[in-house]
Amino acid sequence: xxxxxxxxxxxxxxxxxxxxxxxxxxxxxxxxxxxxxxxxxxxxxxxxxxxxxxxxxxxxxxxxxxxxxxxxxxxxxxxxxxxxxxxxxxxxxxxxxxxxxxxxxxxxxxxxxxxxxxxxxxxxxxxxxxxxxxxxxxxxxxxxxxxxxxxxxxxxxxxxxxxxxxxxxxxxxxxxxxxxxxxxxxxxxxxxxxxxxxxxxxxxxxxxxxxxxxxxxxxxxxxxxxxxxxxxxxxxxxxxxxxxxxxxxxxxxxxxxxxxxxxxxxxxxxxxxxxxxxxxxxxxxxxxxxxxxxxxxxxxxxxxxxxxxxxxxxxxxxxxxxxxxxxxxxxxxxxxxxxxxxxxxxxxxxxxxxxxxxxxxxxxxxxxxxxxxxxxxxxxxxxxxxxxxxxxxxxxxxxxxxxxxxxxxxxxxxxxxxxxxxxxxxxxxxxxxxxxxxxxxxxxxxxxxxxxxxxxxxxxxxxxxxxxxxxxxxxxxxxxxxxxxxxxxxxxx
Numbered sequence: 001x002x003x004x005x006x007x008x009x010x011x012x013x014x015x016x017x018x019x020x021x022x023x024x025x026x027x028x029x030x031x032x033x034x035x036x037x038x039x040x041x042x043x044x045x046x047x048x049x050x051x052x053x054x055x056x057x058x059x060x061x062x063x064x065x066x067x068x069x070x071x072x073x074x075x076x077x078x079x080x081x082x083x084x085x086x087x088x089x090x091x092x093x094x095x096x097x098x099x100x101x102x103x104x105x106x107x108x109x110x111x112x113x114x115x116x117x118x119x120x121x122x123x124x125x126x127x128x129x130x131x132x133x134x135x136x137x138x139x140x141x142x143x144x145x146x147x148x149x150x151x152x153x154x155x156x157x158x159x160x161x162x163x164x165x166x167x168x169x170x171x172x173x174x175x176x177x178x179x180x181x182x183x184x185x186x187x188x189x190x191x192x193x194x195x196x197x198x199x200x201x202x203x204x205x206x207x208x209x210x211x212x213x214x215x216x217x218x219x220x221x222x223x224x225x226x227x228x229x230x231x232x233x234x235x236x237x238x239x240x241x242x243x244x245x246x247x248x249x250x251x252x253x254x255x256x257x258x259x260x261x262x263x264x265x266x267x268x269x270x271x272x273x274x275x276x277x278x279x280x281x282x283x284x285x286x287x288x289x290x291x292x293x294x295x296x297x298x299x300x301x302x303x304x305x306x307x308x309x310x311x312x313x314x315x316x317x318x319x320x321x322x323x324x325x326x327x328x329x330x331x332x333x334x335x336x337x338x339x340x341x342x343x344x345x346x347x348x349x350x351x352x353x354x355x356x357x358x359x360x361x362x363x364x365x366x367x368x369x370x371x372x373x374x375x376x377x378x379x380x381x382x383x384x385x386x387x388x389x390x391x392x393x394x395x396x397x398x399x400x401x402x403x404x405x406x407x408x409x410x411x412x413x414x415x416x417x418x419x420x421x422x423x424x425x426x427x428x429x430x431x432x433x434x435x436x437x438x439x440x441x442x443x444x445x446x447x448x449x450x451x452x453x454x455x456x457x458x459x460x461x462x463x464x465x466x467x468x469x470x471x472x473x474x475x476x477x478x479x480x481x482x483x484x485x486x487x488x489x490x491x492x493x
Contacts, residue, residue: 078192088177109155219246222268228242317348386440407455
């Protein structure tokens, strides 16, 4: 079985708009090619190779500086500074049980709560309660009974489940600094904070912690033909980005804070890109800064990156004084992806309008960009053995969702640029080079943000040795006839 040379042409805005991918042939740039620049309505067009595009997206951004965030927003963030005990933990001696704080042996005369206890005195205390001065131990409530002395006065005596000698000095007392002393490191910088870390920080007295920066992302969804609910009528298409794009951004390390939907007019595009969000005073109290909407570091748009009359990405970026970092990539699907930088430092990532094309563009350009801004590394590309032969497509890299079957990768069905069914069932994405792939040959691949890592191929010497068979035996002949890779792709039909 041979996989097709390519997918249907990408439609750069939305499924019912004219395709321009074939009209703008992919011409891979050289290693020294500079980012495309804009001048008025004209752009210098340079189509990057897939590898060049990933590297360019990663190299163009600097990590966002560390900043404090409230504890409620710190889960999953990477700690930039050690969390230390601001005071002894606990900072006072307290009771570990409900019962009575006591001094000396019983019976004990009941004293007023909070006053210093003299020998043979006791006062009622609850779990976590401040141990009164003079207290030597805590008697559990189930180990004491109220009685009267020889003069008929009320006293506390051992009873119930009390054991001989109870309570010993220090028993059932949580000592000050039992968990940590002031200044002791509780969580080291570089730790990804889990719920227990956050609770520990609160216990240590923190209201906020210093974490590495993460990119704030604004989504700009376009298309007057897009409907968000129900079944679309002919000429309309259902919104595929609104329900899932913010989630994918979060999986790739971004913080999706806002979403705006606009039509197809140039004025709407320009206004939406001009709006960078409300200003935030860096000197304002932390709580006020946290409550305010953060200005975006990245704006992700959908559609409008082609060359038709309804595609306004390049013109809007030019009129705002921006520059193009990437102006299309020699790949399919997702060729018309564009990455720009505005004068205020915001990045604008333009995704094609077709769902699968947009996702491939997001994985190719968006993932490295968000990783660079978020102090990460370039997302890894592994290698998987290909379960079929894929024909060459000179000058263009093809991204193919694949399924693993018996350890070999075969292209998923239903993987046209406007489809999502193939990606929904995929185990990863193959990066098929322009010269194609032979059956059984290793092919680059990357994992999906929501999926497991690409499995690493097992070394050849790790396979168990087969039992030796006599030469010329029927079993040996059968094994010899099965040597070499097997095309499993037909089983996925």
